Amino acid sequence: MSTDIPDIVIGRLPIYLRALNQLARQGQEITSSRELGQLLGISSAQIRKDLSHFGGFGKQGTGYHVEILRKKLEQILNVDTEWSIVVVGAGHIGHALAHYGGFVNRGFRVVAVFDNDLDKIGKKIDGFKIQPMEDIDDFIDKHHIKLAMVAVPAEYAQDVANKLIEHGVRGILNYAPITINVPDGIYVQYIDPVAELQHMTFYLSS
Amino acid sequence: MSTDIPDIVIGRLPIYLRALNQLARQGQEITSSRELGQLLGISSAQIRKDLSHFGGFGKQGTGYHVEILRKKLEQILNVDTEWSIVVVGAGHIGHALAHYGGFVNRGFRVVAVFDNDLDKIGKKIDGFKIQPMEDIDDFIDKHHIKLAMVAVPAEYAQDVANKLIEHGVRGILNYAPITINVPDGIYVQYIDPVAELQHMTFYLSS
C-alpha cells in the first residue's frame, strides 16, 4: 500500500487523535477545525488540509463528529487493533515503560521485557518476568512482534536494533541518545529528552 | 537576543551535537558534513547550510574539527553551563527522570522532585527527597528555576504548567499526553511515546 502523503502530515495525525481523545473524554460530540486548531496551536486550514488527504470527514456548517473522526484516525494510523511491543532494557526507563498506563486504549500493549543483566533476569516488573536477551529472537519470531522500544545504553543500541530487525521488527522507538542506522522499510523514532531541552534552551538566555 | 533562524534548524542542532559527542567519545578529531550526514541520514548540504546560520566553523578541504564544533554548538544551544531542572510527578516516569544518567555533560541536572501524594512525599529517589507540591513555588523562586519536566496525570498537566510559569519557569518538557497552552515566550516540548509509535504504525500494515 503506497502513500504520497507527506510524512510531516502523518506526524500530526497522532496529535489530532490525542486532542480528539481529550474532547471525547470530556463528553464533547462535535468539534471544528477552528476549535482543534486553537487547542493545538495549529491553523484551522492546516487541519482541514491534512485530513483532506484521507477523505472528507466533516460536515459543512457543522464541523466534525468527534467520535467518527477519532475512529477514522485510529484506522488510518493502524491503531484500531492493538500492537504488541517488547521492551529491551530493564533499567529505569524500561521499568517506566513496562508500567506506563498511557498505552491502554491507544493501540499498544507491552508484552515482554528483556535484559542481559543476570541480576535482573527473572525479576518481575508489573507482572512481567524480565527475560534474558538470548530468548528475544525466539520470542519475536513466535509472537510476530513488529514493534520494540529500546532502552539500553547507547553503545548497545545499534546491535540491539540489528538483532530486532533481523527477526522481523519493523518499528523501533529508541530511547538511547544515539542515531541508529536501519535498512529501508524500517522505521525509527527517537525519544531524547535532552535534545528537546536543548531545543528550548536555545531560546533562553542563561 | 532575537533570531531569524528557523526553528526547524534549531531542532536539528541537538542532533548534530549528539553525533559529535559520539564521534568525540570514539576519539575522532575531524569530521565532514558528508560524514555527519551519512551518520544522521541528512544531506551534507543541509548540515552546512544549518551551521552557516551561526558562522563558519569548518575548513575547506578538511572539514570540521569535532571538538571545536562541539563546543560551538554547546554555546549556541546555551548548554555550555548547566541548567537546573525540577521534576514534577514522582510516578514511574518521574523516577526514571530522577535517575536518568543522560543529563550529565549534556547541560542539565535534576535538582528536585515534587509530588502531591502523601505516600510519596519524604521518600527518597536517588538521593532526592520527594517534596510536597506546596513547596514548589518557593523552591522555583529561590533557585531561579527555568526548566521543568512534567510527569503528572494528563488532567493535572495544565494546572501544573500554569503554576510553574507563574513562578518563572520558561521551558517545560511535558510527559503528559495532552497539549498544554502557554503564553508567548514560554516553550513546551512533548514526550509522547504513543504518538511516536502511531507515527510508525501508519506505515505498517497490521
Place this chain on the structure above:
DNA sequence: TAGATTGTTAATCGATTAACAATC
C-alpha cells in the same frame, strides 16, 4: 600542486495559508 570540502547562491521543491464556492 592536486584533491577535497567548505560556505553560499540560485534553483527547486514542498508545505502552509488565504480565500471561497459548496453545502449542511
Place this chain on the structure above:
DNA sequence: TAGATTGTTAATCGATTAACAATC
C-alpha cells in the same frame, strides 16, 4: 433562510538541494 464550516484551489511562503567558487 441565514449562518457557519467544510474541502479544495491557487498563492504565498519557506525549506531543501544542487552547484560551484573559494580555499585549505
